Amino acid sequence: MSDELNRAEKAFQRQNIVSPSDAARKSAIQNAMMQFEVENQLKKENTNISQGIGFGARLRERGNKMLNVLLRRNPMNISHMNYKHLLAGGASFAVMALVVSNINILLPETPIVTDQVDPTIVEETRTGEVVKQDAKPDEAKEVVVAVNEASPKPLTEVAKVKKYSDVRAEAQDQDKTSAGSATIVQPVEAEITAAQAPSTVVSPAPAYLKKPSPMAGLKRARRDSRPAIGGIVGQSANVGLSQQPGFAGDVVRPKFEVQGRDKFSNVEDNPVKLASEDPVSTFSVDVDTASYAFIRSAINRGVLPQKNAVRIEEMINYFDYDYKAPSDRARPFNANVSIMPTPWNANSKLLRIGIKGYELPKGEAPRANLVFLIDTSGSMNAANKLPLLRNSFKLLLQSLKPDDTVSIVTYAGRAGVVLAPTKVADKHKILASLDRLHAGGSTAGAEGIRQAYQLAEQNLDKDGVNRVILATDGDFNVGISNPEELKSFIQRKQKSGVTLSILGFGRGNYNDALMQTLAQNGNGNAAYIDTLSEARKVLVEEAGSTLFTIAKDVKIQVEFNPALVGEYRLIGYETRKLKREDFNNDKVDAGDIGAGHTVTALYEITAKGVSGRLVDELRYKTNAAKKQPAADTNAQTANEYAFVKIRYKQPKSDTSELITIPVTAANEVTGDDVPKDANFAAAVAAFGQMLKGGKYTGKYSYDELIALAISAKGEDRFGYRAEFVNLVRLAKSAAALEPQK
Numbered sequence: 011m012s013d014e015l016n017r018a019e020k021a022f023q024r025q026n027i028v029s030p031s032d033a034a035r036k037s038a039i040q041n042a043m044m045q046f047e048v049e050n051q052l053k054k055e056n057t058n059i060s061q062g063i064g065f066g067a068r069l070r071e072r073g074n075k076m077l078n079v080l081l082r083r084n085p086m087n088i089s090h091m092n093y094k095h096l097l098a099g100g101a102s103f104a105v106m107a108l109v110v111s112n113i114n115i116l117l118p119e120t121p122i123v124t125d126q127v128d129p130t131i132v133e134e135t136r137t138g139e140v141v142k143q144d145a146k147p148d149e150a151k152e153v154v155v156a157v158n159e160a161s162p163k164p165l166t167e168v169a170k171v172k173k174y175s176d177v178r179a180e181a182q183d184q185d186k187t188s189a190g191s192a193t194i195v196q197p198v199e200a201e202i203t204a205a206q207a208p209s210t211v212v213s214p215a216p217a218y219l220k221k222p223s224p225m226a227g228l229k230r231a232r233r234d235s236r237p238a239i240g241g242i243v244g245q246s247a248n249v250g251l252s253q254q255p256g257f258a259g260d261v262v263r264p265k266f267e268v269q270g271r272d273k274f275s276n277v278e279d280n281p282v283k284l285a286s287e288d289p290v291s292t293f294s295v296d297v298d299t300a301s302y303a304f305i306r307s308a309i310n311r312g313v314l315p316q317k318n319a320v321r322i323e324e325m326i327n328y329f330d331y332d333y334k335a336p337s338d339r340a341r342p343f344n345a346n347v348s349i350m351p352t353p354w355n356a357n358s359k360l361l362r363i364g365i366k367g368y369e370l371p372k373g374e375a376p377r378a379n380l381v382f383l384i385d386t387s388g389s390m391n392a393a394n395k396l397p398l399l400r401n402s403f404k405l406l407l408q409s410l411k412p413d414d415t416v417s418i419v420t421y422a423g424r425a426g427v428v429l430a431p432t433k434v435a436d437k438h439k440i441l442a443s444l445d446r447l448h449a450g451g452s453t454a455g456a457e458g459i460r461q462a463y464q465l466a467e468q469n470l471d472k473d474g475v476n477r478v479i480l481a482t483d484g485d486f487n488v489g490i491s492n493p494e495e496l497k498s499f500i501q502r503k504q505k506s507g508v509t510l511s512i513l514g515f516g517r518g519n520y521n522d523a524l525m526q527t528l529a530q531n532g533n534g535n536a537a538y539i540d541t542l543s544e545a546r547k548v549l550v551e552e553a554g555s556t557l558f559t560i561a562k563d564v565k566i567q568v569e570f571n572p573a574l575v576g577e578y579r580l581i582g583y584e585t586r587k588l589k590r591e592d593f594n595n596d597k598v599d600a601g602d603i604g605a606g607h608t609v610t611a612l613y614e615i616t617a618k619g620v621s622g623r624l625v626d627e628l629r630y631k632t633n634a635a636k637k638q639p640a641a642d643t644n645a646q647t648a649n650e651y652a653f654v655k656i657r658y659k660q661p662k663s664d665t666s667e668l669i670t671i672p673v674t675a676a677n678e679v680t681g682d683d684v685p686k687d688a689n690f691a692a693a694v695a696a697f698g699q700m701l702k703g704g705k706y707t708g709k710y711s712y713d714e715l716i717a718l719a720i721s722a723k724g725e726d727r728f729g730y731r732a733e734f735v736n737l738v739r740l741a742k743s744a745a746a747l748e749p750q751k
Contacts, residue, residue: 269748271519273484274318275526277584279705282577282624285570291578292593294586294600295365295564295609297555298529299548300514300522302328303538305701306733307517309740313748315701319522322698323582323611329694329730331608331687333366342561343367343603345656345671348685349678352614353692353718354699354710357622361578361613361673362688363568363654368560369606375558377474378414379431383462384447385482387422391449394540395516399481400444402513402545406479407441409553410434417465418443421458422451431469455486456496459510459528466508475557477534481513484521493527500531504599511556512536513548526585533562533602547728555604561658563600563666566611567593569653576618577625579706581695583611593657596666603658610691614706615651649674689722690731697738712742 283291301324308315336344346364382403390396407416411434418429418440429443462478470476500510510532512525522538529536535556537548548556565588570578592598603609616623647653656669679685696715699707716738723731 269518269750272316272319272517273521273523274316275523275585276318279702280580280582280584280587282579284577284625285575285618286572289570289572289575290567290590291570291580291613292565292567292588292590293580293583293611294588295566295603295611296323296583296586296601297327297603297607297609298324298526298536299328300512300525300536300538301325303540303544304514304517304520304522306737307538307540309737309744311748312740312744314741314744314746317702320698320701321582321585322695322702323586325698326582326610326612326691326694327608329690329734331364331366331610331691332685333364333608333687335366335606336368339368339560341368342658342660345654345669347654347671347673347677348688349615349651349673350684350688350692351680353689353714354696354707355614355622357620358614358616359678360688360692361568361615361652362691363566363611363613365564365603365607365609365656367555367603367605367607370554370558370560375411375554375605377471378410378557379466379469379471379474379476380410380415380557381417381419381462381466381478383458383478383480383482384418384420385422385453385455385458385480385485386420386447386449386451387453387485388450389453389483389485389519390516392516395483396447396449398539398542398545399513399515400447401542402539402549403444403481404441405542405545406549406553407434407437409550415469415471416440417469419458419462419465420447421454421461422449424454425458425461427461427465431465453486455482455484456499459496459499463503463506463508467506470507472507475559476508477557478508478510478532479513480510480525480528481515481539482525483516483519484514484524485519486521486524493524496524497527497531500528501599504531504533509533509559509602514538530585530601531599533559533599535602535604547730551728552604552606555607558605559602559661560605560607562602562661563596563598564603564609564656564658565593565598565600567655567657568613569655570615571647571650571652572618573648574618574651576616576620576623578613578615581612581614582698593655596659596664600657612691612695613652647672651675651677686722686724689718690724693719693722694734697734697741701741712738 298321301319301321304319305315305325308319333346334344336342343365346362346366348362348364350360350362352358352360384399384403386396390399410416414434415431416429416434417427417431419425420428428446429440432439434440459478459480462480466476466478503510510528511534512529512532514520514522514525514536515538525536537544537556539545539548567590586601588598588600650672652673654671654673656671657666658669659666679688693715696707696710696718699705700710700712700715704710716735719731719735719738723735726732
């Protein structure tokens, strides 16, 4: 205790005279008078003290009381101490105590923003303060409160603070004569972008100053009782620098956890069609994998996913298949077709169409101009969201070349540039920017997308890949959130040469419907990241197929021969269906294929005249139905089940090219001749249909499905197929709905 009093005495000896502004003095006096009246009514403590001009006496009285408390707490003989300086500073100590204890009334309560700030300092420091620290660590620190000029207002209103530039200039002048360092907090009125914000690190204070003050708990309770923004309790309505996206220093908030707000598009399953009535099927390819990863995340929690979350084509295309790849980049992919028995229906067959993209040799990958667009809103404040997102982007950096360029734009209540375009060779700077990201505030996603596209266009590499990678849970709640409006914006941006990919995170309020709309119209792909292993798969192992496009606007059209095919059904691709006339229209957008990508599509077909068909032939046929197709009279096409056409464009071209493949009896395989890859794809398709209700799988059981998947697992270098088998096992006992927490 003696040492503490010695330090306090030294602090008073070198105490500077503080001259607050008239507005601050007036506010402090008004507050003191108000507090006096309250105490007078409730506690009757000041009945013997005169009012009005007795204000100074009351301040001295309070100072003496505080001094007496210190004296009573000293168990040792302290008569040798010199209290002259303490007594002389009693009045000023009381004034400072009043000003400091009520400074939160004068200034907006926005958390301080620094890099690696001690939590206690963050808790106790308010916007508008300048914290100065002495060079000597063993002495008490000097605190100078910069109370700025304000117009006389009631205490219920927040006093106006100086602009950032003014406060910073004053602090810099003080620094010329002081050995201490200063951290300047941005006032509410200062319009500073994230890239311009200071990143001064506050030196650690001595241990005796790090103890929380008696008022800390009360201040926290009052702060946490304020209305929340973006679902975060205790978020101030004022937008200060700590709420600028992409900066650390926010006071730790409770983790964001929501249930039952995941959004998926409501899409009906593809119907069974008669080949004699509607023989042509057209769709856009899809290389997204988000659905499978989300399903896996749900089942691993012991819960079945909602039916709209199941997109069978994304489940099938999550896995790689052993299709033959082209050897020349002039033809960006090879097409493979085969016909095999249907595992769940003895009366039908499966037509499998497989595409394998050209694999770029090492060293041939073009330069990349990437903009990381990161959601730092309050809804991202969960372990499986922003922390996982940061680590995912760190993995992506490992797969980039030193001359690739990375920028970072973040958005919460508003958007801002956190990192200007930086070469990957300067990796430490990129990593430091990622480490500074913290979640808080609402979600201005549309503004973030606009700024990200603008930054990508400003640094456009005409010979390289220009892509915005949006990482979010999709919970846009500020600005434009209508998917159709955002779709229109992104469609207009296609001509700029900048593409958009989506990385989804989290659950509870995951907006898959919005992210699918953005990815499909941004000429990019969508993935869902639920684990760091998934991030490595998408961003490291499949970096080439994720980033480097080898063919764009890829469309598939299949014409079935009514002479041999009675009915057919496309499995999946409900959100990718195109009109028949869209196939030859080069203005119609379609899916893109990345380097090394594999794409698989399955049709379930039933031969003409086979029993067990789902659609009966018409009893009263129309004239159009009575007409026999040309295949009956053309010997060349008489044995064709179907005719497959594929259109695509080279990455830099606006004119499509055509690939055609006839499907004949020569493409049929049965028994042991069926490739393991084909059987595994069929197993995944069966699982997806069963998760959606099993309308077309009949009595096919989970045990039969597991046996098929195990027999077709083949080479499983990364264990993804073994993981699939375990998911099917878990699905047998999974709950239909997650219990409420």
